[in-house]
Amino acid sequence: MKWLSVAEISKITMIPAPTARRYASLFKDFLPSKKMGRVTKYPDSAVEIFKRIVTLYNEGMVTTEIEQELRAEFPRTIEISPSERGVPVQPSMNLQAELSGAFAEMMDKMSRSLEVIADQKSIIEEQREDIYKLKKAFVLLARSQKKIKALPQLDIRAITDEYDERTNALEQKDVELEVATAELAQENTSLKNKLEIMEAELMRLRKDRRDMENYFLDKIKKLKNQS
Known part of the structure; x- marks a missing residue:
């Protein structure tokens, strides 16, 4: 060997x-x-x-x-070394190493999961704020268009052409804002789904922690009974 x-x-x-x-x-x-x-x-x-x-x-x-x-x-x-025969067996250092290693691993996983969840929530809040600002800007543009159209028509050709040009530009901007709003809404839905997944993972980690605590308590009781 x-x-x-x-x-x-x-x-x-x-x-x-x-x-x-x-x-x-x-x-x-x-x-x-x-x-x-x-x-x-x-x-x-x-x-x-x-x-x-x-x-x-x-x-x-x-x-x-x-x-x-x-x-x-x-x-x-x-x-068991020869000097230990006939002497009650004490809990070994292996139990301490196992406890510390297992708890460290579990706490590391939980810490990473909580950080990811916090980041996802922050991103979602930022996206909501951006969507709100875009909607507000869209409303203001729509009101501006109505006010421009309500202005009295002038006979000067140059002013009429400028008005038409600005109106077309505003309409194009409306279309772009609607597309941007739809994309942000879709991205917000995706982030919500990711958050739900991370919360489910956190629940699983909490269950693993409870199972581990029960396991360690049972093992320590057995060691005390053997002492």
Whole structure:
């Protein structure tokens, strides 16, 4: 059997070294290991477990779900040194690492989701304000046209031509504003849909957090009962 360090496993699996070390800490129960000097090494069979962890994360699973999947696929490894035999087992540092890693991951996801939702709401509000301004400008243009048409007609040819030219320009501007308003309304609808998707994702993250808290509370109770 060949024993490998985390750095060597990182090169074989193409997993970044910091990520591989985090996996080794989070899923220690499923990775047999032994100390060789100051370095912890793992058997070459652990390479498949690291690859499986990457695959499960890529499939969208969270840490607790991956642990359950590994529990069904691989035997758990619990190491007890000779000096610890006959002494009640205390909660290992692995639990602390798992708790901190899982909570950090969850809080990072929630933070990113909240930032995206806030950005989407800000964009929607800006679009609404632009639409309101365009509608107001359209009303003012329409009123101006009515006032111009209500002016008494002059016999001077040059003034009549200028009036017709300005009227045509205003009508063209009306058409452009109507098109712009329609486009902004459509974009506003798209942004609302994105906001609904992000809110649904936030609800899913909140559910994951509640499930994780229940899982950790249950695990801590079991550890206390074993003490």
